[in-house]
Amino acid sequence: MNFDRPVDRKGTSSVKWEWFKGEDVLPLWVADMDFAAPEAVTTALVRRAGHPVYGYTLPSDALYEAALGHIEKHFGWKVERDCLLFIPGVVTGFNVAARLVGETEAIAVPSPAYPPFLSAAKNARREMVKVSLPVENGRLVINRDVLEAQVTPETKLLMLCSPYNPGGTLLTKEELSGIVDFCEERDILICSDEIHADLVMDESRKHIPTASLSKVAAARTVTLMAPSKTFNIPGLGCAMAIIEDETLRTRFKAAMDGIVPYVNLMGYEGATAAYIHGSPWLKEVLSYLKENRDYAFKRLAAMKGLKPLLPEATYLIWMDARDLGVKDPAAFFEAGGVGLSDGAHFDAPGWLRLNFACTRAVLQEALDRMEKAIETLKSMPPAAR
Numbered sequence: 001m002n003f004d005r006p007v008d009r010k011g012t013s014s015v016k017w018e019w020f021k022g023e024d025v026l027p028l029w030v031a032d033m034d035f036a037a038p039e040a041v042t043t044a045l046v047r048r049a050g051h052p053v054y055g056y057t058l059p060s061d062a063l064y065e066a067a068l069g070h071i072e073k074h075f076g077w078k079v080e081r082d083c084l085l086f087i088p089g090v091v092t093g094f095n096v097a098a099r100l101v102g103e104t105e106a107i108a109v110p111s112p113a114y115p116p117f118l119s120a121a122k123n124a125r126r127e128m129v130k131v132s133l134p135v136e137n138g139r140l141v142i143n144r145d146v147l148e149a150q151v152t153p154e155t156k157l158l159m160l161c162s163p164y165n166p167g168g169t170l171l172t173k174e175e176l177s178g179i180v181d182f183c184e185e186r187d188i189l190i191c192s193d194e195i196h197a198d199l200v201m202d203e204s205r206k207h208i209p210t211a212s213l214s215k216v217a218a219a220r221t222v223t224l225m226a227p228s229k230t231f232n233i234p235g236l237g238c239a240m241a242i243i244e245d246e247t248l249r250t251r252f253k254a255a256m257d258g259i260v261p262y263v264n265l266m267g268y269e270g271a272t273a274a275y276i277h278g279s280p281w282l283k284e285v286l287s288y289l290k291e292n293r294d295y296a297f298k299r300l301a302a303m304k305g306l307k308p309l310l311p312e313a314t315y316l317i318w319m320d321a322r323d324l325g326v327k328d329p330a331a332f333f334e335a336g337g338v339g340l341s342d343g344a345h346f347d348a349p350g351w352l353r354l355n356f357a358c359t360r361a362v363l364q365e366a367l368d369r370m371e372k373a374i375e376t377l378k379s380m381p382p383a384a385r
């Protein structure tokens, strides 16, 4: 794959590109990649579209085998077929998980957070207990100590995001074990959103599924995974909930009843092709992304007023822009021609998130524009910023 070759996404109703339609703004916000999905995915979709009946569809044996095979091969986690439920999205999955706790119980949500985490407790009419994550040595940290200091006795569910978005923290075995021990001691369920599991930037490290740590971990964890971020097929709407504990699985299914639709048939087709044939593509895209990460990080770190965190995983750079001295950093860079995610939506005003899953040329242009925008501050009186 030549990831340098641009794919024109204009006119495809892309969320990322439509937002700034008609404006000269490079969209480096919502988490999808500007790259074509693996060719095998396109071939499978076109083939399926050639059959003109688009009825309700089941996940095939081939999909179970390919998805479970991928999880075992990449994370060394062997999961039984019965434990795997296909769902239309990971956000759906964690909103269902929020309904697993009693109405008087609370849900711990680490902050900063991927925005839909911040509304999951409210959607389920449960109390949210925010857990502020510190930045230590340029890394956003979630561990036992952080939870212990902030989680209340009413808390019965932890919304974990691993690898962490935003920030890109790849949790270590020690961090995960501490979190699991803490949850076991307090009888807290874990909803582990592992949608970014395949997007580890450092080849010497691996993502560890929370539930794979131990029997204790498996017994209290709902794992959410998906081929969507991995193979750039989020528009196909296919994700997975993996729940090894039978009682917990039955409760999860009951909470889904009547409100969660079947996965659409193209989602199944795309996921099957991606898991069977997508590994070489994934290897190549990871290497391209890693170069983009290093390039973008170096340039951002050199920009006055920005403090980026180096993501260990994900294709997203989380940065502190408070020292820029502008009221609204997202609006400031948008005026300079770069569309970033506004930290305010992640419960972190003054922070920004940059998606570097684009061609190097677009990334370079976006960073040039950001640099130029910062230059203009020199001649701008503080009151006007």
Ligand SMILES: Cc1ncc(COP(=O)(O)O)c(C=O)c1O
Pocket (backbone or CB within 6 Å): 031, 088, 089, 090, 091, 092, 114, 161, 165, 193, 195, 226, 228, 234, 239
């Ligand atoms: C941590 C996290 N969870 C979930 C999602 C979205 O999942 P889905 O589109 O399957 O609902 C995203 C997308 O950016 C994400 O970053």
